[in-house]
Amino acid sequence: MFNIKLRNGKSFTCESKKTIFEAAKSHGVILEHSCLNARCRSCAVQVVSGATIDIHDDLVLTSEEKSNNWILSCNATPASDLVLDTEDLGQIEAYKKRILPAKIQTINKITETIVEVSLRLPPNSNFTYKPGQYVNILRNNLKRSYSVSNAQKDSGELSFFIKKIECGEMSKYWFKEAKVNDLLRIEGPIGSFFLRESEVDFIIFLATGTGIAPIKAILESINGFSDTISNKQIFLFYGARHEVDLFWDPSILKGIPNLQYIPVLSQPHSEGKFEKGYVQDVLLKREIQLERAQVYACGSSRMIEASRKVLRENGLSEKNFFSDAFVESN
Numbered sequence: 001m002f003n004i005k006l007r008n009g010k011s012f013t014c015e016s017k018k019t020i021f022e023a024a025k026s027h028g029v030i031l032e033h034s035c036l037n038a039r040c041r042s043c044a045v046q047v048v049s050g051a052t053i054d055i056h057d058d059l060v061l062t063s064e065e066k067s068n069n070w071i072l073s074c075n076a077t078p079a080s081d082l083v084l085d086t087e088d089l090g091q092i093e094a095y096k097k098r099i100l101p102a103k104i105q106t107i108n109k110i111t112e113t114i115v116e117v118s119l120r121l122p123p124n125s126n127f128t129y130k131p132g133q134y135v136n137i138l139r140n141n142l143k144r145s146y147s148v149s150n151a152q153k154d155s156g157e158l159s160f161f162i163k164k165i166e167c168g169e170m171s172k173y174w175f176k177e178a179k180v181n182d183l184l185r186i187e188g189p190i191g192s193f194f195l196r197e198s199e200v201d202f203i204i205f206l207a208t209g210t211g212i213a214p215i216k217a218i219l220e221s222i223n224g225f226s227d228t229i230s231n232k233q234i235f236l237f238y239g240a241r242h243e244v245d246l247f248w249d250p251s252i253l254k255g256i257p258n259l260q261y262i263p264v265l266s267q268p269h270s271e272g273k274f275e276k277g278y279v280q281d282v283l284l285k286r287e288i289q290l291e292r293a294q295v296y297a298c299g300s301s302r303m304i305e306a307s308r309k310v311l312r313e314n315g316l317s318e319k320n321f322f323s324d325a326f327v328e329s330n
Helices: 020-026 063-069 169-177 209-224 226-230 250-255 279-285 301-313
Strands: 002-005 011-014 042-051 053-054 070-071 077-080 083-084 096-108 113-118 134-139 142-147 156-164 183-190 202-208 233-240 260-266 291-300 319-328
Touching: 002 020, 011 020, 020 077, 020 083, 053 070, 053 226, 053 319, 070 226, 113 169, 113 233, 134 169, 142 156, 142 169, 156 169, 202 209, 202 279, 209 233, 209 250, 209 291, 233 250, 233 279, 250 260, 250 319, 279 301, 301 319
Parallel strands: 002 083, 202 233, 202 291, 233 260, 291 319
Antiparallel strands: 002 011, 042 070, 042 083, 053 077, 096 113, 096 183, 113 156, 134 142, 134 183
């Protein structure tokens, strides 16, 4: 049994065959996380002292990060007492994960590769989540993860933007077989991608593709957050390759007066209407004081890692970068 200490002084014990994340959770300590399958890097932490052993080959962290003692808490077991340069989620309420039945309420084709699906839960199911979190949708022997794209509703309705994956088993269902009133199951809520209280001056959202889903949910709920949000400047950089890929209607943003919406295309057909390039590079051109900012990034793992690197190099604190990388199922 080893002792693990966090940056804020909290500590817990961990058996040699248990992952750091699992041990923390069993002691009521919740660390940053998302997939819990060593396929994203939301649970990456730096080891200040001590040694760990990976359960599976780590294909997420770079060689440089590994040499600087970064690990994935969902994939690492302790080989000694540890000190980690991270904090738990503090007083943030963590909702218990549950499995519930759900029926398709609506299914609408937005583009050739995107459908919007709405599920209704049983009356009085009292399913509660934080905007930004995701759920697993289960059908027969298939399980896939999707971010909820709407803030909490009294009706219990959950909406999702779902991208077509070539040769994907679940994609075949969504795009060719799914119909209203189909019975499915959901498992959740899952993940630690949600808005945090802070004293920063700027809140920046970076999204690509269906990565807009959890950010949309956060923005819908932003008026219900603390009053301090009204004192911050908010930016949303939403990126895609072509104009047709910007499938989301940003009209809900009109109710947030201190927000700037910047659509970005990496391969625009014409000049002038959109910012050109990648979301992280367009953000840097705005010359925002990143030392006084929080960044929430959701979309492809390539965008997230590129953003993390370049924004840290330009003054953003690692502790103020929150991400949820979309990874395809095996």
